[in-house]
Amino acid sequence: MAAQDTIGIVTTNIQNKTATVTFGHPASNSFPRNLLDKLTAEIHKLSSNQEVSVIVLQSQGNGAFCAGASFDELLAVQTLDQGTHFFSGFAHLLNAMRNCSQIIVGRVQGKAVGGGVGIIAACDYVFATVSSAIKLSEIAIGIGPFVIEPAVSHKIGKTAMSQLALAPHAWKTAPWANEKGLYSEVFDNQENLDENLNSFVEKLASYHPQALQELKKVLWEGTENWDTLLLQRAQVSGKLVLSDFTKNALSQFKK
Template sequence: MLTSDKNGTLLTTIENKIATVQFGHPASNSFPRVLLDRLTNELTFLSDNPEISVIVLKSEGVGAFCAGASFDELLAVSTLDEGTRFFSGFANLINAIRSCKKIIIGRIQGKAVGGGVGIIAACDYAIATQESAIKLSELAIGIGPFVIEPAVSRKIGKTAMAEMTLAAHEWKAASWAHQKGLYAKVLETQEELDQEVIAFSKKLSHYNPEALAEMKKVFWEGTAHWDKLLKERAAISGKLVLSDFTKNALIK
């Protein structure tokens, strides 16, 4: 299935029990709300597909993996309801990844910022290249990584999360992300990345799908309250994005 328009692209291919879901947007694979909703719905749909065992989540091109939220849409937010609704898109996506019955492998070919880091953290297993530096820049524009924090902290711990959040202008190298547990493996090139993703997903696709589904439940124990928590966090971001500080920072 392929959906494509000014709000980005979403392509799903299924082969040998592996579903590959690719999202894309001209602005460094950032997410307008429509694309967030499409990806959320697609993962929810694939969760109940008995013909697949594993999902590979990737982004378009050879540049950035994901630049997070669409700055154009952030600038357009004018009410608390609009802001909360926008950030709820990331909340819904993370919860869809969390509750998906399939193991989700993240293929990370380049840099990730903000919500992109949250998506990586929500994946059950992420494989990256040395180009896959990460940054949480939200404080620099007057908001904070409130919605994605539970997912990121779950992977790298509160201390590393605080380090990233407060050093909002600082890129963390892929090797740092690997050391902290965000990436399971870091490869030299994109060719090696693709080889590893294919090999690993193929191995998983031959495992008992019921065992994989039960294992996923174990991975995410203690997160059932995230449906409520992430919506509350979205409201915090939705309020802060209305501030003059944030509006001015986004324009610069």
């Protein structure tokens, strides 16, 4: 099954009780709002599929895992409603991932920025390569990682989150992300990553589905307020993106 248009793609392949979901976008796998909606809808759809025990989430290509929000769409925001609508796309995706019935295993082959780090944090187990550095650049453009912060802090804690958020120009290495708990395992190259990921997922898919579902609930205990919280955070970001500071910063970034 696949959903595709000129500005992004989401495809799903189901084999042996495992759904591999791939998202892609020409601009370093960044996310315009409609692509966020496609991925969210796919996660919701798979969550009710009793033939699927595990979801592998990956991005297209061998470059960046995810460059976060689409700068073109951020620059196009003219009103608070538009800004809130855009950032709520990340809110809906993260909530879909945490509420999903299946364990979500992330495959991270390259760098991740902003919202991409949030998506990684919303996975339950993550395989990455040593080239998969991460960065939260939002504060440098006048906004902040407000929508994704609960997911990132849930995974690595407030202290590590602050080290990312307050150093928006600094890349944190894959070993750093592994040490903090964002990455579960890190490998020298994609070949080793895929070999170990496939073995892990094969075993995971063989376990009792109900036991996996109950464990998933345990992993996300204490996040029940996120349905409201993340949308409130989207409104904060939606307001900040309207500032002259942010408009100028985004224009400079694009240049």
